[in-house]
Amino acid sequence: MIVGFLPGGSTDITARTLAPKLYENLGQSVVVENLPGASTAIATEKVAKSPADGYTLLLAPSSTAIVSALRTNLPYDLERDLAPVSLVLVGPFVFTAHPSMPARNVKELIALARSQPGKLNYGSPGIGSANHLAGELFNLMAKVKIAHVPYKGSAASALAAATGEVDMLNSSITAVLPFLAAGRLRALAVTGLERSSLLRSVPTLSESGLPGYKLIGWNGVLAPAGVPKNIIARLNAAIAKTVNTPEMKESINKQGFEPQSSTPEQFAEFIRNEIAQYAKLVELAGLKGK
Numbered sequence: 335m336i337v338g339f340l341p342g343g344s345t346d347i348t349a350r351t352l353a354p355k356l357y358e359n360l361g362q363s364v365v366v367e368n369l370p371g372a373s374t375a376i377a378t379e380k381v382a383k384s385p386a387d388g389y390t391l392l393l394a395p396s397s398t399a400i401v402s403a404l405r406t407n408l409p410y411d412l413e414r415d416l417a418p419v420s421l422v423l424v425g426p427f428v429f430t431a432h433p434s435m436p437a438r439n440v441k442e443l444i445a446l447a448r449s450q451p452g453k454l455n456y457g458s459p460g461i462g463s464a465n466h467l468a469g470e471l472f473n474l475m476a477k478v479k480i481a482h483v484p485y486k487g488s489a490a491s492a493l494a495a496a497t498g499e500v501d502m503l504n505s506s507i508t509a510v511l512p513f514l515a516a517g518r519l520r521a522l523a524v525t526g527l528e529r530s531s532l533l534r535s536v537p538t539l540s541e542s543g544l545p546g547y548k549l550i551g552w553n554g555v556l557a558p559a560g561v562p563k564n565i566i567a568r569l570n571a572a573i574a575k576t577v578n579t580p581e582m583k584e585s586i587n588k589q590g591f592e593p594q595s596s597t598p599e600q601f602a603e604f605i606r607n608e609i610a611q612y613a614k615l616v617e618l619a620g621l622k623g624k
Contacts, residue, residue, distance in 0.1 A: 335349050335352070335353055335364050335365070335366050335367070335391045335392070335393055335555075336367050336369050336377045336380055336381050336390065336391065336392050336393070337349045337366060337367070337368050337369070337377065337393050338369060338370060338371070338373075338374030338375075338376065338377030338378065338392075338394075338395070338397075338398070339368065339370050339374070339395075339487065340368060340370045340486075340487055341368055342487075342488075342489060343459075343487060343488045343489070343506070343509070344488070344506045344508055344509070344551075344553075344589050344591075345393060345395045345553055346366070346368065347508075347585075347589060348393065348422060348423065348553050348585075348586070348589070349366045349393045350366050351582065351585045351586075352364075352393070352422065352573075352576060352577075352582070353365070353366050355576040355579065355581070355582055356572055356573070356576055358576075359571075359572040359575050359576055360568075360569075360572045364391075370487075372401070373397050373400065373401045373404075373460055373461065373462035373463060374394065374395065374397050374398045374401060375401050375405070375408060377392060378392060378394065378398055378401070378410060378412065378416070378556075379408075379409050379410050381416065381556065381557070381558055382409075382410040382415040382416055382558060382559070383410070383415075383558070384558050385558065386557070386558045386559065386560030386561045386562075387561065387565075388557060388561045388562075388565035388566075388568075388569060390557070390558065391419070391555050391556065391557055391569070392416065392555070392556040392557070393422070393553055393554075393555055394553065394554055394555070394556050395464070395551060395552065395553055396464040396550070396551045396552050396608065397460075397462060397463045397464050398412065398556075399412065399605055399608040399609050399612055400462050400463070400464060400467055400612045400616075401462055402609050402612075403609050403610075403612035403613040403615075403616050404462050404612070404616050404621060405462075412605065412609065413602075413605065413606065413609070414559065415558070415559050416556040416557065416558065416559055417556060417557045417558065417559050417560070417561050417566060417598070418554065418556055418598045418599075418601035418602040418604075418605060419554070419555040419556060419557055419566055419569050419570050419573060419598055419601065420554060420555050420569075420570045420573040420574060420577075420595050420596050420597070420598065420601055421552060421553075421554040421594050421595060421596040421600070421601050421604065422552075422553045422554055422555060422573065422577055422586075422593070422594070422595070423552060423553050423577075423586045423589075423591040423592060423593055423594055424550055424551070424552045424591060424592055424594050425507075425526065425530070425550060425551055425552075425589070425590050425591030425592055426507070426524040426525045426526030426528075426530055426538075426550050426551070426590070427464065427465055427468050427504055427505060427506060427507070427524065427525045427549070427550075427551055428504075428505060428506075428507050428510060428521055428522075428523070428524050428525070428530070428533065428536065428590075429468075429472070429502060429503070429504055429521070429522045429523050429524075429525070429539070430495060430502065430503045430505065430510050430513075430514065430519040430520060430521050430522060431443070431495075431501060431502045431503075431519065431520050431522055432495060432496070432498045432500075432501060432502070432518075432519065432520075433517065433518070433519070433520055434498055435454075435501050435502070435520075437522075438520075439522060439523075439537075439542065440522055440523050440537075440539060440542035440543055440544070441542065441543045443502075443522060444476045444478060444543065447476070447478035447479070447480055448477075448478055451478070451479055452479055452481065454480045454481070454501045454502065455480060455481040455482070455483050455500050455501050455502070456469045456480050456481070456482060456483065456500060456501065456502035456503060456504055457483045457484075457485055457491040457494050457495050457499075457500040457502070457503045457504075458482060458483075458484055458485065458491055458503070458504050458505075459484075459485060459486075459487050459488045459490075459491050459505070460484045460485065460486065460487070461482075461484045463484075464549065464551050465491075465504040465505060465506075466482060466484065466504070467549060467612060467615055467616075467619075468504045468525050468549045469482055469504050470482070470615065470619040470621065471547065471549055471615055471619075472504075472539070472544070472547070473619070474615075474618055474619060475544045475547055476543075476544060480501075480502065483500050488505060488506055488509040489509065491503055491505060491509075492505055492509045492510050492513060492519075495510070495513070495519055496510075496513040496518040496519055502522075503519070504525075506551065506589070506590065507524075507530060507532055507533065507589070507590030508588070508589045508590055511532070511590075514533075521533055521536045522536075522542075523536060523537050523538060523539045523541075523542045524536055524537075524538050524539070525538070525539055525547065525548065525549045525550065526538060526548060526550050527540055527548050530590050531587060531590075531592075532587075532588075532590045533590070551591070552594075552604075552608075553591075554596075554601055554604075554605075555569070555573055557569065566598055567598075570595075570597065570598055573595060574595040577593045577594070577595045578593065578595065
C-alpha cells in the first residue's frame with residue numbers, strides 16, 4: 335500500500351492502521367511504503383504503472399484529486415489509469431490561528447483581512463494540498479486575500495503556525511490537537527458542514543459567516559486500472575469489513591474523521607465530482623499551472 339506522504343501524517347497513520355487489519359480479512363500481508371513528493375503524484379504514478387494484479391494499492395487522499403485538477407502534464411490520468419476500490423474515511427480540516435493574531439473568530443478575521451489586504455498569511459502542508467485549496471476557497475468566499483505559505487508536510491506547517499511563523503494554518507485536526515491543548519494555537523472554524531466530534535465547541539465556516547462553505551478531506555483505496563473485477567470486489571469487501579470494525583472506527587475518529595466505505599462505483603463517482611469541484615476552484619483562484 336503506497337502512501338504519497340512522509341511517515342507521521344494522517345494518511346500514513348490510516349494506512350498503518352488499515353494494513354494489519356486487512357491482513358486479518360485477506361490472509362495477505364500488507365506493507366506500507368511511503369513515496370512522498372509532488373502532492374502525491376509520484377505515488378499515484380507508481381501505482382498507475384504497476385501490474386494490474388491487485389498486489390499494489392494506493393491510499394489516496396483528497397490531494398490526489400486536486401493534482402488532477404491543478405496540473406495538465408501528469409504522466410497518468412486518475413480516472414483512466416486507476417481503479418477505485420473503496421472510500422475509507424471523510425472529515426473536515428480546521429482553521430487555526432496563532433494566539434497573537436487579534437481576530438478571535440471568523441467574522442473578526444474577515445474584517446481584519448479586509449482592513450490589511452495582503453498582510454496576513456496562512457500555512458498549509460504544501461501547494462496543491464486540500465488545505466491549500468481550503469484557504470483559496472476561503473479567500474474567494476470571504477472576498478479577502480490571505481497569502482499562502484506552503485510547507486513540506488503537516489508537522490512542519492503546524493509547528494510554523496504554533497511558533498508564529500505564519501498567522502494562520504489550514505490543517506488536519508490531529509496535526510494541531512497538541513498545540514490547541516497547549517494554547518499555542520486557537521481554533522477558529524472547521525471546513526465541513528457539520529462540527530467535528532473532536533472539536534464540538536468549534537463552529538463550521540458555514541456557521542461563521544460563509545454559508546455553504548464546505549471542503550473536506552478523505553482517504554480511499556485505488557488500484558491500477560485493469561485489475562480483474564473479482565479482485566476489486568474481494569478488496570472492497572475486505573476494506574468495508576475492516577473500516578467498520580470498532581478498532582478502526584476508533585482510530586479514524588481519533589484523527590477527526592469519520593469511517594466511510596463505499597462500492598467501487600460510488601467511489602468512482604465521488605472522485606469524478608471531486609475533480610470537477612477542484613477544477614472549478616482552481617480556475618476561479620487562478621492557480622492553473624502552478
